Amino acid sequence: MAASTLRIALVQMAVGEVKTKNVARAVQLIKEAAGGGAQMIVLPECFNSPYGTTHFPKYAEDIPGGESTVALRDAAKKFGVFVVGGSVPERDGDKLFNTCTVWGPQGNMLAKHRKIHLFDINVPGSIVFRESDCLTAGNTPTTFDLPHCKIGLGICYDMRFSELANIYSKLGCKLLLYPGAFNMTTGPAHWELLQRARALDNQVYVGTISPARDTSSSYIAWGHSSMVSPWGEVVSTCEAEEAIVYADLDMDYVAKVRQMIPVLTQKRNDVYELTTKT
Numbered sequence: 001m002a003a004s005t006l007r008i009a010l011v012q013m014a015v016g017e018v019k020t021k022n023v024a025r026a027v028q029l030i031k032e033a034a035g036g037g038a039q040m041i042v043l044p045e046c047f048n049s050p051y052g053t054t055h056f057p058k059y060a061e062d063i064p065g066g067e068s069t070v071a072l073r074d075a076a077k078k079f080g081v082f083v084v085g086g087s088v089p090e091r092d093g094d095k096l097f098n099t100c101t102v103w104g105p106q107g108n109m110l111a112k113h114r115k116i117h118l119f120d121i122n123v124p125g126s127i128v129f130r131e132s133d134c135l136t137a138g139n140t141p142t143t144f145d146l147p148h149c150k151i152g153l154g155i156c157y158d159m160r161f162s163e164l165a166n167i168y169s170k171l172g173c174k175l176l177l178y179p180g181a182f183n184m185t186t187g188p189a190h191w192e193l194l195q196r197a198r199a200l201d202n203q204v205y206v207g208t209i210s211p212a213r214d215t216s217s218s219y220i221a222w223g224h225s226s227m228v229s230p231w232g233e234v235v236s237t238c239e240a241e242e243a244i245v246y247a248d249l250d251m252d253y254v255a256k257v258r259q260m261i262p263v264l265t266q267k268r269n270d271v272y273e274l275t276t277k278t
């Protein structure tokens, strides 16, 4: 494989009520994906806990130090891979966050992203959800570096906010990752559309990573973890069941797309400008 190519695995894992089983399953799937040649392995949003505001306080942990992120650190080191740990409910003093950690092959923590945009929606007759009933929002865009490229992180609802993706592209990211758990209302309508939009607008690869669908849970995830190319095409995907989605990302292709349609250098910063406050 060329040095500019990154083999990534998106782990759409089944998440149940027993935290220790979820963590053990994540480690097992990291091992399987590493065996499949993945250099970076990404887990879904809330991989250690069912997704729901009644569950978050019960499953929350300190970071670092909590059992779920310690298991990710150890797995990254044992299998010699980069691990993007989806998210876990994080406890920090009297506050809870929805937090993604990233681990390098030496067991070093490379990044920690707290979900910036909390999922508060009301679609009458379909779904009402208020993460802000128990979570606090993060305030900082998060990037980290692999030898292949800079990567930007968002968690689920963060994907709806194009400004965050635009900031990541402006910072030099060639890949954006969104562990997420869309549902049976917004999933079919918006999941792929948003992912392709973020990819096309910013001429980056975009990966989404969902839990597998569990029709017995109170919040039913849409699934369909996927990788989209900087051209806006879905290059790897799956349905709703547990799966590992592999994709070989060619970073030279990012440059080719940007050269052919150079929108990123054609911005009219004399007319408008994007800035970040952190």
Ligand SMILES: NC(=O)CCC(=O)C(=O)O
Pocket (backbone or CB within 6 Å): 045, 119, 155, 156, 157, 158, 160, 180, 181, 182, 183, 186, 187, 190
């Ligand atoms: N976990 C989430 O943030 C869900 C976001 C979602 O479903 C959406 O439609 O946005």
